[in-house]
Amino acid sequence: MTALLQVDQLSIAYGGIHAVKGISLHVDEGELVTLIGANGAGKTTTLNTLGGLLRPAAGRITYNGQDLARLPAHERVGQGLALVPEGRGIFSRLTVTENLQMGAFHRSDKPAIASDLERSFSLFPRLKERESQLAGTLSGGEQQMLAIGRALMSRPRLLLLDEPSMGLAPLMVEKIFSIxxxxxxxxxxxxxxxxxxxxxxxxxxxxxxxxxxxxxxAGPAAELAADERVRAAYLGH
Structure with a gap:
């Protein structure tokens, strides 16, 4: 089976720091894969590079059989690769609806865009209630919903999610993970x-x-959750 995303020996350096040192990973079609680690481990740097916001120093990124080396970030979105960045990155002075529409910036199929907008509102009923509200006035949880909804408007095959629960109350975290x-x-x-x-x-x-x-x-998530090294370092055991 060919992976949807294949990362081989990826190295990333900036500001004199060698942040990522020759990592390899893959994500198959329809799969949910997580990358865990302490703050400063290089997780956000990796995701930003996959999304096209940073350039790798070495290594290869292949998405849907295509080498992404020279593909700019906005064209990666058009290919079905969408990033929900750490900190959400919403447009605070645009309304909820306008933010969602920005997620479909590369599309011209207006009837389908309208249909996807309604799909976003059905997935996030709270956003429907606030469709005309300025995004900057939403709560943290609502802004996270909006950031995910905006990414979904691009019809991604692969969604890159960076710290979706950061700063949210426990009940909102449960809601976000359910979504x-x-x-x-x-x-x-x-x-x-x-x-x-x-x-x-x-x-x-x-x-x-x-x-x-x-x-x-690396391995099945359930096995890593039971691994004593992971439990001691990341699960509070």
Missing amino acids: IREINSQGVAILLIEQNARLALAAARRAYVLESGCITL
Whole structure:
């Protein structure tokens, strides 16, 4: 089986720091994979590079059989690779609806865009209630829903999610993860970075552990959740 996303010996350096040191990973079609690790391990750097916001120093990124080396970020979105960045990155002075429409910037199929907008509102009823509200006035949880909904408007085959639970209340975290599982059940592959390793491992099929820019463990998420090294380092045991 050919992976939807294949990363081979990826190295990333910036500002004199060698942040990621020759990592390899893959995500199959429709799969939910998580990348866990401590702050500063290189997780966000990896995701931003996959999304096209940073350039790798070495290595190869292949998505849907295509080498992404020279493909700019906005064209990756058009190919079905969407990033929900850490900090959400919403347009605070645009309304909820306008933010969602921005997710379909590369599309011209207006009837389908309108249909996907309604799909986003059905997935996130709270956004429907606030469709005319400025995004900057939403709560943190609502902004996270909006960031995910905006990415879904691009009709991704692979969703890159960076710390979706950051700063959210426990009940909202549960809601966000329920939505993540629902999106994945609809066939969208997901590569997830998440500070709550317990939730991430429970949601994912496979997992990688990133430490100081290197992948030190990989395997089925359930097996890593039971691994004493992972339990001691990330699960509070």
